[in-house]
Amino acid sequence: MSTQLTLLGLSGSLRAGATNTLLLREAARLFDPAQFVQGDLRLPLYDGDLEAAHGLPPEVDRLVEQIAAADAVIISTPEYNKGPSGVLKNALDWVSRHKAGPWRGKPVAVMSAAAGRAGGERAQMVLRGFMNPFQPHVIPGPEMHLGDSGNEFDDHGQLKSDRYLRTLSDLMTRLRAEAERNSA
DSSP: OOOOEEEEEEESOOSTTOHHHHHHHHHHHHHOSEEEEEOOOOOOOOOHHHHHHHOSOHHHHHHHHHHHHOSEEEEEEOOBTTBOOHHHHHHHHHHHTSTTOTTTTOEEEEEEEOSSTTTTHHHHHHHHHHHGGGOOEEOOOSOEEETTGGGSBOTTSOBOOHHHHHHHHHHHHHHHHHHHHHHO
């Protein structure tokens, strides 16, 4: 019997109805059972002067606490100009400033959804590189690159393609196994 875990989702897109947010929710459905929490990446732009004068903003502290409390994290990024979104990079920069180091050893699954046929493959590759200094356990695959993402979800927010559904399901199975291994 599977353990009830806490799964944190981070969407690199703030847009209402973003396909990266839909992909996170679909991943959480496939990961289930879990308490799913979606992190809020509406953070101020990183500014060293702001940090020096006031410390970390409360929104950053909250995100750090969510990462630390999660048994596993899923991150979905769009591809903007061949890389992850600025929103996501900004969040990673802020979290890196916290002394807690919440990413170390954390099971993380990275995925991407984009309008192009490559499905954000380049953004995902760059994001994996961004994660390396934090030393999480990024699940190596299968890689989930959702191409033509605006046409891949049904009216209930579920993936229509069996191929994408199998890939995401396999990725979530691997993430769950790693999270359960860490929490044992």
